[in-house]
Amino acid sequence: MSNNYIDKASEHFKQLLEDQLARVERMEQGEEKTNFAEIDTINIGIIGGDGIGPFIAAEAQRVLETLLSDQLSKGKISFRIIADLTIENRAEVNQAIPDDVLEKIKQCHVTLKGPTTTPKEGDPWPNIESANVAMRKELDLFANVRPVRVPKDGIDWVFFRENTEGAYALGSNGVDVTDDLALDFTVTTTQGSKRLLRLAFEYADKNNIDKLTLVSKANVIKTTDGKFLKVGYDMAKEYPDITVDDWYIDIMTAKLIDPKRRTQFRVMALPNLYGDILTDEAAEFQGGVGTAGSANIGNKYAMFEAIHGSAPRMVDEGRAQYADPSSMVRAGAMMLRHIGFPEQGKHLEMALDITGQFEKKLTMTGRDDGANGREFCDYILDTMNDADLEKKWESYQ
Template sequence: MKKVTLIPGDGIGFEISQSLEKVFKAAKVPIEFEKENAGTTVYEKTGELIPESLYKSVEKNKIAIKGPITTPIGKGFRSINVYLRKKYDLYSNFRPSRTLPGIKTRYDNINLVIFRENTEGLYIGEEKYEDDKKNVAVAIKRITKKGSYRIIKNAFEYAKKNNIDKVTVVHKANILKLTDGMFLNTAREISQEAGYENIKLEEVIIDNMCMQLVTNPEKYKVIVTMNLYGDILSDLVAGLVGGLGVAPGANIGDDIAIFEAVHGSAPDIAGQNKANPLAILLSGVEMLRYLKMDEFSTKIENAILKTLESGVKTADLGGNATTSEFTQKIIENL
């Protein structure tokens, strides 16, 4: 029995986490959830945003799955998500997006994944004023060869494993010749390594990439890019397939991985049995793939797809099912 740290989070996090537990139990997944929490709910009770027990659990189990966390404004960390990524060097942000049955969108055949570097770039949060009057502010963008290499290598390995013949690297090296130039040149070097002869490297400038994704998203399968660009593009692509409510995500390092629902905590509907649990359920499917529990990941994914095909959806997707009704239908379809 594999132990996994479950971090419910805030707001609707409790409800969607319960949905995950119920579906995993019904599918007889050999996982035992060890519950620890972080965020506003914990802060209000204990004065800590992240308790020491959560760190110990994640470090012991090496794998976690979390719901949405609200970071208090004006106190605590800038972002709990960013803090955990940095603490555990979770350098690979993995964001798959695919067209799902029963969810009406403008496109009907999207199936791509974005690899976003998770620890560098403008997200390091290093800023300063350049003058005494504080009229000029500067933000530091730090890109390293090591950070570039490992995320791009991940993207190429994923393409190779899944028989995908193209990796798209997104950059702004025409202007940012040192930082983005290093990232782009690293991609070119990796594309020449043994084993990738059948994978084409495509280079696309970030602004053009945004246009291409809203005009021809079907052309792309694997995209790899830097932190800020990846943050923007992954939400853009989620919007093409139904929104953040259907977007799974993962933060993966060499030793520890944290899977997550990337949407907000939606306090306005918390406790009302209205929340859509799809994002955390699909993140759970990706977690099972990561753990090489393919039998269970396929079983749960098929039940989710069958449920959507039958027209059962929560309100945010145009349906009228409650959280518990949607969950129960998935369990029936197992």
């Protein structure tokens, strides 16, 4: 009887291996990078998602349309609404991303995405894969980049999280060998690690940052985490002006809250699961996950998103209009830099810092005793229109 279980699981594992080896071959072939300066019209997809997503996505779009009004009128920028990446549509076809929705996404050069619901066991939906994980794989968005900056605490971090491998890559492809034995898989490749780490090293080098930290659990997860660590140290030899150290994920979560140690971290590169955990912790220093944006970067496509969940309870309780749009707007600022509008991106980030961390004329509470999303975005836009924006921002540093 046990041999039957093993044979069935082995066939499953064989298919996974074949798929991953094919992916390695595709990475070896490479993909040409998008040059936004050569594109006549940059198509920006706005994906509302689930729950509070459509509310905060609409506000972020309004801010971006205001900042890019000249480019919109000249046809340099086009916004496309992709409204059907919802849990209802995904459940109906039992796909993480319905085929027709994926085609719409691929017609955009970049997307700004609201949160989507990922079902878990016991939910009233099919236990389908995360839309985020699926999108990262389908568009090969291999790098998740999350900045966290809190000047008063000396925090200026940028996290580079590998996005297409690790424990999440095959998270929906585990196997129940028997009723008592379940196995999941983690994946690390030389090619996948190299392209993520190259992006991190290049960012540090171009921004005159002389410190890069690798995060792993290579003392226990010796093969896959060990490979990631080895690739990192091998690549470090090409950047003699950058000091590289490494920390284990468990102690790293503690050191982020250590006032004496945390200011020593600048650029951090880490596998998928650890990056997800650590960046959520890091966002708390900046005001919580509701204030943090995230970039998912590939060679051809890029997706920018809020890092929090869809908060269906807020919708059920009639409070969706009070959801904080800061995470989506900050993701929009990252998108502006990516597509070739660095000044607009910088000024939007300054306005977000002033309104959310420093001045705080309005506060978001998620309820009617605080500002609603539209009011807060008006506050952001008013702050951006201040002729002394940069001086005001510098006064808080």
